[in-house]
Amino acid sequence: MIKLYVNESLGFTERSIDEFTEVPKDRVVWLDVENPTEEEIKWLSSTIGFQMPPREVFGDIEISSKYREEGESIYMSLSFVVQQKDDIKVEPVLFFIKGRYIATLRYRDIPTLLIFLGRAQSQRLFFQFAESVFAEIVKIEVDRIGDRLEILGRRIRNLRKEILQEQSQEVVKDISYYDELNITLRESINEKLRVLSHFVKSPRVNAQTKRDIKTAIDDLSTLLDYTGFYMHKIDSIQNTLLGLISVKQNEAVKVFTVLATVFLPATLIASIYGMNFKHMPELEWRYGYPYALGLMVLVTVALLLWTKKKGWL
Amino acid sequence: MIKLYVNESLGFTERSIDEFTEVPKDRVVWLDVENPTEEEIKWLSSTIGFQMPPREVFGDIEISSKYREEGESIYMSLSFVVQQKDDIKVEPVLFFIKGRYIATLRYRDIPTLLIFLGRAQSQRLFFQFAESVFAEIVKIEVDRIGDRLEILGRRIRNLRKEILQEQSQEVVKDISYYDELNITLRESINEKLRVLSHFVKSPRVNAQTKRDIKTAIDDLSTLLDYTGFYMHKIDSIQNTLLGLISVKQNEAVKVFTVLATVFLPATLIASIYGMNFKHMPELEWRYGYPYALGLMVLVTVALLLWTKKKGWL
Amino acid sequence: MIKLYVNESLGFTERSIDEFTEVPKDRVVWLDVENPTEEEIKWLSSTIGFQMPPREVFGDIEISSKYREEGESIYMSLSFVVQQKDDIKVEPVLFFIKGRYIATLRYRDIPTLLIFLGRAQSQRLFFQFAESVFAEIVKIEVDRIGDRLEILGRRIRNLRKEILQEQSQEVVKDISYYDELNITLRESINEKLRVLSHFVKSPRVNAQTKRDIKTAIDDLSTLLDYTGFYMHKIDSIQNTLLGLISVKQNEAVKVFTVLATVFLPATLIASIYGMNFKHMPELEWRYGYPYALGLMVLVTVALLLWTKKKGWL
Amino acid sequence: MIKLYVNESLGFTERSIDEFTEVPKDRVVWLDVENPTEEEIKWLSSTIGFQMPPREVFGDIEISSKYREEGESIYMSLSFVVQQKDDIKVEPVLFFIKGRYIATLRYRDIPTLLIFLGRAQSQRLFFQFAESVFAEIVKIEVDRIGDRLEILGRRIRNLRKEILQEQSQEVVKDISYYDELNITLRESINEKLRVLSHFVKSPRVNAQTKRDIKTAIDDLSTLLDYTGFYMHKIDSIQNTLLGLISVKQNEAVKVFTVLATVFLPATLIASIYGMNFKHMPELEWRYGYPYALGLMVLVTVALLLWTKKKGWL
Amino acid sequence: MIKLYVNESLGFTERSIDEFTEVPKDRVVWLDVENPTEEEIKWLSSTIGFQMPPREVFGDIEISSKYREEGESIYMSLSFVVQQKDDIKVEPVLFFIKGRYIATLRYRDIPTLLIFLGRAQSQRLFFQFAESVFAEIVKIEVDRIGDRLEILGRRIRNLRKEILQEQSQEVVKDISYYDELNITLRESINEKLRVLSHFVKSPRVNAQTKRDIKTAIDDLSTLLDYTGFYMHKIDSIQNTLLGLISVKQNEAVKVFTVLATVFLPATLIASIYGMNFKHMPELEWRYGYPYALGLMVLVTVALLLWTKKKGWL
Numbered sequence A, B, C, D, E: 001m002i003k004l005y006v007n008e009s010l011g012f013t014e015r016s017i018d019e020f021t022e023v024p025k026d027r028v029v030w031l032d033v034e035n036p037t038e039e040e041i042k043w044l045s046s047t048i049g050f051q052m053p054p055r056e057v058f059g060d061i062e063i064s065s066k067y068r069e070e071g072e073s074i075y076m077s078l079s080f081v082v083q084q085k086d087d088i089k090v091e092p093v094l095f096f097i098k099g100r101y102i103a104t105l106r107y108r109d110i111p112t113l114l115i116f117l118g119r120a121q122s123q124r125l126f127f128q129f130a131e132s133v134f135a136e137i138v139k140i141e142v143d144r145i146g147d148r149l150e151i152l153g154r155r156i157r158n159l160r161k162e163i164l165q166e167q168s169q170e171v172v173k174d175i176s177y178y179d180e181l182n183i184t185l186r187e188s189i190n191e192k193l194r195v196l197s198h199f200v201k202s203p204r205v206n207a208q209t210k211r212d213i214k215t216a217i218d219d220l221s222t223l224l225d226y227t228g229f230y231m232h233k234i235d236s237i238q239n240t241l242l243g244l245i246s247v248k249q250n251e252a253v254k255v256f257t258v259l260a261t262v263f264l265p266a267t268l269i270a271s272i273y274g275m276n277f278k279h280m281p282e283l284e285w286r287y288g289y290p291y292a293l294g295l296m297v298l299v300t301v302a303l304l305l306w307t308k309k310k311g312w313l
């Protein structure tokens, strides 16, 4: 599906792609392409010269698959953060910029693009160049990553307080999830820094857009710092939690191992006086029974005291 | 609430904001704004041109939300260290500098601002530029962070001695708290380094203030070094503590597991001679009972000796 | 075995090496050498001036054994990723470039060379310089490493989900294997970065090839980033897994240590009333037996409740 | 206490401070100040223009408290390594350099200053500039730190051998001490690098002293490398030691847990034949007793064999 | 002992030091000094101007003790890798270069020097400058370190496979040894990089030797990379091994703790029916004994099933 947006003084006006040829030549045009058909890809090629890269290149991690200039055109692939129920994922979006055309190609809904469209309408944004549309979209994505990191920062802070109160195995999983989230954001920030540092050097980009992208690069650098801090915090919290759980479990084992051992001498004494030897003088004693019980108490108490003294209980 | 301070040769004189228009044009003016009302924000906008940023930008971690120039004005957001009972927190303060005006906007008490005001009065500080007020405030904050790190350094040093004397689970929590504190200070130092490195490049700032801020940047760099050293120390102390606790607990478990096992053969012998078989020759023996006891002692002692020899006790 | 490929407008044409002298002087010639005999090495030396380095230099890790210029010739040794059943290995390939000749020397099948040959034929690649052949081979290898890292990234992501569901010792081995694979790819990327950064500075290389190799260097740098992210993820997953396995095992030990201890007082009571003393009043009681059973239940329940209250069960 | 040393061709001559005005104007003068009184501080201020910094600045970690230029004067604060029984500590020394005067202010004995004085006398050192005195003192301190690191290196090497022979809890404490010592030296080296890199840029310092200080900076950089290597070694040794202790303790627990369990079936059999049921045919058997003992041996041996086979013993 | 080697077109010719004055002035002369006597040191000083540094400087780690220029002379101290039975050690060698003289001073056999002499003879090396002798020796040492790292790399790779097959405590010690070896090589590489980077800047060194030393520096940089990779691999293998050993030991403890507990209820039942109460109706039952046995089996089986269901066995 291709949506055709023409930028006018009141923001973007959606048009049918059949009206493409009628668009005034001085307007910036945004073609938002989702899950294109073969036919649509051919249409894009013939009208604006967009050459679809082979599908396997789409998820490539090399920079040459993510940033490419060809003649007048710039191709860029950037991964955008997408919330998915509990999970954070990144989803690639392919940008194509040529003259006054900018196309965005993707295979699912990208929140940042929706937000961009909304803002362009409500603030009636006017763009002189197609690159400025790209810069504005990048700015919104950087803001979104920043917000997510701020939330993550608060959660990590709370997590530390939580684990000092109560240690449960479930929290180990939360920590692992935060670590994955943090490093996913770090990867995504790093990718943007690489792509944008190429973009900003291109002679095809105007000066104002370069200034905007440089600001985005500065922002991404500070966000990268934060993911570094969070890596350390998550690491430290995990070590503390596993340490505390281990200490707590071992404590129970220790106490009961000691208690079990403390009962054993008394049981041995009882077993001894349960033997069936013919000649066992104590069995005949008037106070044999209380004597045996006393012996048990004595041995047990002595053992307990020794244990306490050794600091084992 | 807005407080209006006019810098004169005797430090700052507090004035009512109704007298704002009467302030001589050659004086540096400090507007200290806490929890402003809608009306106060409008007043700031109309008198000194301060445009309140949207509330959600206030806690943003991107540098473009923390440092912004607009026309003649500079907007900066810096987080200030605030002691809160046992907890260390950081609280953002928004700075606005334009010509001879400097405004500080915040939502709670900031110790550094109080100290600054006190020092300006007692030392009768005179400021030629509004930026110099900012530089002085930064200098005080850097000193405060330095002092906190010095205290933290001493505590960490003591902590190491402490854990070698006595290992308790409570100390695990102290260590986690110090790690949080250290990394919070590290974040705050890093933020200041980023903001000030932009500030120092601005053509809107005079040469003397630039020199002062460069000194602050040098200081923050040394403080950053220290947080690095402390990260390592805290890590190492935590590993040592958890190692020692684990060794100690396991030792108790080992000793009692061995002891419990050592009693079992004697108990088995006693149980054997407690069986009710008709034909058990030992039961008839004259010295059956002492023989059984002797057997128990023998087996137990043999087991203990073997254990000792193996290095398990 | 030496295969002789002559580059023509339809890709490479394989020729017998006996026809070597008949090859037109304006064609790029690729000599693909596998497991050469003494004789073949002499032939290479006399025809294109290739001097076989001593065998022990072949696996050397120093850069001077991997990149060498001699007169008009460039010698390069690069390790290529080779899948071997479950295992990933790297295998060195020696490149020799001189004028319009490029030779590749190796001791086993190298998938990248096969892919290169296939692509040259199907896309009918024409090369003006021998270096361009090298650049194309490097490009294919970089793509292959990138693909492997993408697969590894997905597997690591799945691994995290897996270990949060079920913890088994087998996964510890998978993690160790992924760590080895990741660091092997990292070594191989690093080696290529070193060799190519020398190659790109050589005056013997034409400008277009330099641009291609610079793109490969950019790509390798992004791939290096990813191995860094994966190192951290693997580390974190291993810590989480070992932590969870340990917590689970300790839990079983704790529960059963507690249970075993809880049975012991009842056993002691039974042993006591199994003693054979003449004078044991309880034995004569009408309800001695139920009283003893009741005592056992009471003590056991009390112990269980205390344990629960302490949070040990 | 102030000691006045005048540099002459035969080293330093100690003079009473009352003779201060009589010192020839072409001599370098060293004022060594320990625990100064109020009066002495005033004397220093009036004669050589030394302004005592406030006491709280003395232990400050910011570079601006450690290096300051004022008019013709340079103030520097450097921490010197001081052996204290078993403990290594650092102690700040304040340097003041102005024209031909150098003052050192401190609150306890500093070995490096004593060594410097001794060497100046024995080698009859002649100094043309006051800065050269500072450079010579720094050189001695750098040598001392180097020597300490060499000793630490040897001890760490021995420690590794030691822990592979015998694992004791005491060594955990040694390791923690070495870690503290190493990081303390690292902090101290880092501080010197920061201060000296400012000093070397000062226009107040002559060329020869700059060359000497650059050599000291080179040396400190190599020493910093070593503290890095030692950090890694200490870390690795601690992990190995804790691992080995844990393995050893767990081994004992495992062996005895297995042994204890192996005894239990025999005990159960004995308890069964100790039951008092009227109708227990085995009790009447002629060979009931040997049969029971045989059963016990059989079960125990079977359990032991199974355990061995499973690799648990 | 001093050996005098004169470089001629056929390699080095050994001469008696008495013939020193007769050596033609256009020949490079190598003086190889081992364990020199007082007299020999004086001879070196008077003939070639070599000033013996004080013994304590010999093992110094500061760069100023390792690289020094004095007048026309260069003094360098480099540590050379020496195999010693199972152990890898480094041994310092002092180089002195002045005009056409090069001296090497050492206190034990250095394999690299022997290899150098052998190669000079067999390849009939001719040296135009004394520095070229040094460059050739360095090249051989760098090759040797490279070879050792290649062997270490293969061993580490095998180690990983080994620990996944079988986990033993002995391997913990092997790993610790490899870590020591790797970091020792890393220290030695780092030292050479520092010394050579000074050497290469010296105006006393000719251009060809500088090019040779720059190649050595490139090689050492790649070797440094490898020690970094190995550090990570060793770390990861150690964590995996300790994790696997711990899991295996805990598994045995868990299984037997569970088994032991599973026996206890049956033992309790047997003890109960071994009590001597007058009134115990079950004891009189016709099928009391089988009922008791059945009860034991029932309880034990129930417990085992519950354990299985909980996943503890």
Ligand SMILES: [Mg+2]
Residues within 6 Å of the ligand: A231, A232, A233, A235
């Ligand atoms: Mg971290």
Ligand SMILES: [Mg+2]
Residues within 6 Å of the ligand: A232, A235, A236, B235
């Ligand atoms: Mg960490």
Ligand SMILES: [Mg+2]
Residues within 6 Å of the ligand: A228, A229, A230, A231, A232, A233
């Ligand atoms: Mg970190």
Ligand SMILES: [Mg+2]
Residues within 6 Å of the ligand: A231, A232, A233, A235
């Ligand atoms: Mg981390």
Ligand SMILES: [Mg+2]
Residues within 6 Å of the ligand: A232, A235, A236, B235
């Ligand atoms: Mg940490």
Ligand SMILES: [Mg+2]
Residues within 6 Å of the ligand: A239
């Ligand atoms: Mg850890």
Ligand SMILES: [Mg+2]
Residues within 6 Å of the ligand: B230, B231, B232, B233, B234, B235, B236
């Ligand atoms: Mg750390």
Ligand SMILES: [Mg+2]
Residues within 6 Å of the ligand: B228, B229, B230, B231, B232, B233
């Ligand atoms: Mg650190």
Ligand SMILES: [Mg+2]
Residues within 6 Å of the ligand: B231, B232, B233, B235
């Ligand atoms: Mg650290």
Ligand SMILES: [Mg+2]
Residues within 6 Å of the ligand: B232, B235, B236
């Ligand atoms: Mg650490």
Ligand SMILES: [Mg+2]
Residues within 6 Å of the ligand: B232, B235, B236, D235
């Ligand atoms: Mg550490």
Ligand SMILES: [Mg+2]
Residues within 6 Å of the ligand: B239
């Ligand atoms: Mg650790």
Ligand SMILES: [Mg+2]
Residues within 6 Å of the ligand: C231, C232, C235
């Ligand atoms: Mg890592």
Ligand SMILES: [Mg+2]
Residues within 6 Å of the ligand: C231, C232, C233, C235, C236
């Ligand atoms: Mg990691």
Ligand SMILES: [Mg+2]
Residues within 6 Å of the ligand: C228, C230, C231, C232, C233, C235
């Ligand atoms: Mg990592």
Ligand SMILES: [Mg+2]
Residues within 6 Å of the ligand: C235, E239
């Ligand atoms: Mg680790």
